[in-house]
Amino acid sequence: MERYGGNTSCVQVISSNGTLVVIDCGTGAHDLGRTLLAEAKGPLKGNILISHTHWDHIQGFPFFTPLFVPGGNWDIYGPSGLGRSLRDTLSGQMEHTYFPVTLDQMGANIFFHDLVEGHFEIDDIHITARYLNHPTLTLGYKLEVGGASVIYACDHEPHSRQLGQDGPLHELDQLHCDFLSGADLVIHDAHFTDKEYVAHKGWGHSPVEYVCELGYRAGVKQLAFTHHDPLRTDQAIDQIVEAARSDLKAKASPMHVFAAAEGMAIDLNSPAFTITESHDGSHSATRTSPALYDPSVLIGISEPKWSQVLAEAARAEGIRTVHATNTASALQSAKSTPPGLILLEDQPKGIDGLAICRDLRSSRDPRLVDVPIVMVSDREKISEGIDAGVTRWLISPFSTQYAKAVIHACLLRSNLRWKRAALPPDEKERLSALGKLSLLDTAPEERFDRITRLAVAIGDVPIASVTLVDQNRQWFKSCVGLGNSENSRELSFCAHAILGRSPLIVPDTLRDDRFADNPLVTGDPRIRFYAGFPIVYNGGSCVGTLCLIDTRPRHFPASILQRFEDLASLVQQELNVSPKNGNP
Numbered sequence: 218m219e220r221y222g223g224n225t226s227c228v229q230v231i232s233s234n235g236t237l238v239v240i241d242c243g244t245g246a247h248d249l250g251r252t253l254l255a256e257a258k259g260p261l262k263g264n265i266l267i268s269h270t271h272w273d274h275i276q277g278f279p280f281f282t283p284l285f286v287p288g289g290n291w292d293i294y295g296p297s298g299l300g301r302s303l304r305d306t307l308s309g310q311m312e313h314t315y316f317p318v319t320l321d322q323m324g325a326n327i328f329f330h331d332l333v334e335g336h337f338e339i340d341d342i343h344i345t346a347r348y349l350n351h352p353t354l355t356l357g358y359k360l361e362v363g364g365a366s367v368i369y370a371c372d373h374e375p376h377s378r379q380l381g382q383d384g385p386l387h388e389l390d391q392l393h394c395d396f397l398s399g400a401d402l403v404i405h406d407a408h409f410t411d412k413e414y415v416a417h418k419g420w421g422h423s424p425v426e427y428v429c430e431l432g433y434r435a436g437v438k439q440l441a442f443t444h445h446d447p448l449r450t451d452q453a454i455d456q457i458v459e460a461a462r463s464d465l466k467a468k469a470s471p472m473h474v475f476a477a478a479e480g481m482a483i484d485l486n487s488p489a490f491t492i493t494e495s496h497d498g499s500h501s502a503t504r505t506s507p508a509l510y511d512p513s514v515l516i517g518i519s520e521p522k523w524s525q526v527l528a529e530a531a532r533a534e535g536i537r538t539v540h541a542t543n544t545a546s547a548l549q550s551a552k553s554t555p556p557g558l559i560l561l562e563d564q565p566k567g568i569d570g571l572a573i574c575r576d577l578r579s580s581r582d583p584r585l586v587d588v589p590i591v592m593v594s595d596r597e598k599i600s601e602g603i604d605a606g607v608t609r610w611l612i613s614p615f616s617t618q619y620a621k622a623v624i625h626a627c628l629l630r631s632n633l634r635w636k637r638a639a640l641p642p643d644e645k646e647r648l649s650a651l652g653k654l655s656l657l658d659t660a661p662e663e664r665f666d667r668i669t670r671l672a673v674a675i676g677d678v679p680i681a682s683v684t685l686v687d688q689n690r691q692w693f694k695s696c697v698g699l700g701n702s703e704n705s706r707e708l709s710f711c712a713h714a715i716l717g718r719s720p721l722i723v724p725d726t727l728r729d730d731r732f733a734d735n736p737l738v739t740g741d742p743r744i745r746f747y748a749g750f751p752i753v754y755n756g757g758s759c760v761g762t763l764c765l766i767d768t769r770p771r772h773f774p775a776s777i778l779q780r781f782e783d784l785a786s787l788v789q790q791e792l793n794v795s796p797k798n799g800n801p
């Protein structure tokens with residue numbers, strides 16, 4: 218890319234009053250910093266908005282020279298609440314193994330501000346921060362001065378993850394469309410084309426066609442594609458823009474689309490951009506919720522084993538915790554300093570979480586009416602929970618990893634698309650059957666390995682295993698394509714499969730609310746397709762499965778699925794004649 222340039226994300230916005238905002242600090246920040254200093258010939262006052270802390274958006278930060286000039290003043294804003302604070306992340310990449318100067322040694326006065334969704338002002342610019350759909354916590358920014366607006370939405374991918382844009386949008390895509398509504402200029406991630414996107418769902422980037430459709434529906438005036446695939450040539454980008462333009466022409470859309478290029482400057486200096494208000498401006502009156510926010514979680518739990526795991530999970534998410542060990546102090550703490558999230562227990566002898574929940578929900582403080590409340594318990598009381606205003610239940614036992622996912626989803630106010638399988642009704646008998654098999658933690662055996670090899674060959678899948686579902690884990694008696702021999706039952710797809718006596722087929726995990734956020738889907742081995750065939754021991758309990766896994770979505774015809782079932786029957790036969798169970 219010679220004309221469009223190969224630097225990573227960095228955009229500069231200047232209001233006609235001279236307020237300087239730099240959005241993202243990718244490698245482009247290096248040249249920008251030098252240009253700014255050359256023009257200013259002295260210390261600078263400016264602001265940096267960070268969308269998220271993926272490397273390509275912050276790697277230019279240590280090379281942004283205005284930060285080294287004594288007397289300079291810089292305010293740096295970015296999302297926080299999950300993971301480390303913005304300051305910690307930025308200083309982390311400047312540790313001495315990577316960089317000769319630490320953040321504390323930078324010469325300018327630097328102030329960090331952690332953001333959540335909401336509104337705030339930087340001098341004459343009114344800013345709206347909005348979460349985008351990206352694997353890490355990411356904010357899009359809308360900058361408004363007078364009547365003009367610029368939106369930076371990078372990195373983001375469609376919520377529906379479906380192609381074809383006829384008909385109404387997915388509810389969350391509609392929200393994103395509303396965010397873009399009427400902007401003079403939208404700078405949007407358009408990393409893929411529709412065709413490429415099919416193989417890259419879940420990567421957090423948008424296809425050009427989706428961005429165009431949204432811009433068109435939102436009545437955007439100018440739309441800039443950015444975050445180009447680094448492997449794309451200038452010519453390929455030109456073709457993409459041409460295709461988008463001819464689509465828009467067919468729809469008689471007046472929206473102007475183009476590909477953002479290195480050094481490109483866009484002047485929005487229309488009459489609408491004339492600044493009419495003063496610094497402390499009229500925007501404060503319309504402020505709905507402040508974006509500057511220090512998230513904390515109130516843990517109102519007396520049961521030590523729960524509060525310990527939850528505190529650990531909150532710490533892993535980088536969130537401050539406040540503890541209360543009885544009903545009165547939990548209630549008082551929530552009211553005096555409303556937290557971003559409340560975790561309570563439902564224990565008659567400990568903390569009466571449901572009573573606290575009812576009390577907070579009837580409060581006049583909107584922060585307490587809206588705050589997500591998670592109720593921790595041994596069992597879910599569905600209707601009482603709804604009456605009291607419980608956001609979600611967290612049923613014991615749970616791991617730190619699962620608690621972390623729940624906290625993450627609640628703070629983002631999104632659904633947790635990871636369901637732990639229920640225990641089968643015959644769990645006790647099932648575990649005793651599994652014990653009688655005496656197969657757990659035994660060495661691999663050819664009689665099973667040949668079956669998993671066949672499964673991989675027939676299905677053309679990278680992974681197949683004979684999985685036994687133990688009390689707290691799943692363990693692989695035979696496995697092709699996975700490095701480990703077991704993982705926790707919470708993560709287990711097979712724990713779902715053993716609930717029914719028929720095969721569990723998940724053609725695309727990202728479209729399945731039980732699995733889309735499962736760490737085995739969002740992380741290694743990135744399961745996209747799963748098929749599990751239950752294995753029943755001696756006509757009684759279901760002890761495990763023969764399962765097949767792929768890293769792409771798959772659809773198999775019935776004839777092939779029948780083969781897999783045949784293989785599962787062979788595994789079942791092997792179990793039932795197992796020399797160790799003494800049952801020929």
Ligand SMILES: [Zn+2]
Nearest residue numbers: 269271351372
């Ligand atoms: Zn990213």
Ligand SMILES: [Zn+2]
Nearest residue numbers: 271273274372
């Ligand atoms: Zn990126």
